[in-house]
Amino acid sequence: MIDMDELKFDEKGLIPAIVVDAISKKVLTLAYMNRESLALSMEKELTCFWSRSRQELWLKGETSGNFQHIVSITADCDKDALLVMVEPDGPACHEGSFSCFKNPVFQSEARHEFSYEGLYDLLVGRKKDKPEGSYTTYLFEKGLDKILKKVGEESTEVIIAAKAEDKAETIYEIADLAYHVMVLMVQAGISLEDVQKELAGRHVIDHKVKQEKMTK
Numbered sequence: 269m270i271d272m273d274e275l276k277f278d279e280k281g282l283i284p285a286i287v288v289d290a291i292s293k294k295v296l297t298l299a300y301m302n303r304e305s306l307a308l309s310m311e312k313e314l315t316c317f318w319s320r321s322r323q324e325l326w327l328k329g330e331t332s333g334n335f336q337h338i339v340s341i342t343a344d345c346d347k348d349a350l351l352v353m354v355e356p357d358g359p360a361c362h363e364g365s366f367s368c369f370k371n372p373v374f375q376s377e378a379r380h381e382f383s384y385e386g387l388y389d390l391l392v393g394r395k396k397d398k399p400e401g402s403y404t405t406y407l408f409e410k411g412l413d414k415i416l417k418k419v420g421e422e423s424t425e426v427i428i429a430a431k432a433e434d435k436a437e438t439i440y441e442i443a444d445l446a447y448h449v450m451v452l453m454v455q456a457g458i459s460l461e462d463v464q465k466e467l468a469g470r471h472v473i474d475h476k477v478k479q480e481k482m483t484k
Contacts, residue, residue: 270343272306272307274343275347275348276347282300282318282320283301283306283348283350284298284299284300284349285300285315285317285349285351286298286351287336287360288351288352288353288354289354289355289356290339290340291461291464292385292464294366294367296354296356296366296368297360297361297367297369299317299328300317301350302318304318305318305325308327309352310338310341312327313338314335315327315328315354316328329357332358332362333358334357334358334360335357336357337355337357338354339354340352340353341353384450384460385460387447388450388453391404391450395454404451408454411455412455416452419445419448419449422441422444422445422448425444426442
């Protein structure tokens with residue numbers, strides 16, 4: 269751990285803090301901290317910033333209830349910027365959106381960013397709008413039994429490919445399985461965040477078990 273004195277605050281005594289959701293890894297906001305707000309953030313384990321417009325300390329969530337519980341704070345290589353990983357209680361943006369970054373400026377036509385969140389949203393749209401000719405629409409129209417059957421079939425295909433030690437085919441079948449599992453999630457009303465929180469909880473438990481084994 270580095271000492272706060274090693275950080276490089278600017279001429280106004282501020283350092284930029286990039287706040288990221290610890291589970292989804294989405295960038296939530298960019299704010300600024302001074303020494304006092306950083307010290308309070310670490311003491312309370314809640315993000316506290318310096319408001320440049322109001323010229324005062326600003327504990328995120330103090331009025332809205334959307335606190336940001338700090339998981340970790342890391343400085344960059346030059347020690348003049350901070351990455352703050354948090355578990356948020358609600359939206360980061362004062363306008364009510366999950367992230368402050370929501371206004372597209374440029375999108376490459378040749379390169380497309382993939383995310384599980386984007387795929388999930390697309391599947392939700394398919395379930396709602398049911399566009400004709402879509403395989404996903406077909407699955408939702410057939411219902412839960414059909415979706416479960418496909419999950420079972422794709423699970424078997426993964427096993428067969430993995431047993432054959434065919435890496436390319438295994439990757440292909442895992443992708444098929446992941447897609448059908450996400451269709452099942454949408455059908456069952458299970459969000460990505462639900463699964464991420466479950467996995468995060470298991471990671472903590474696993475870490476504790478490993479520690480207990482090491483101390484015996």
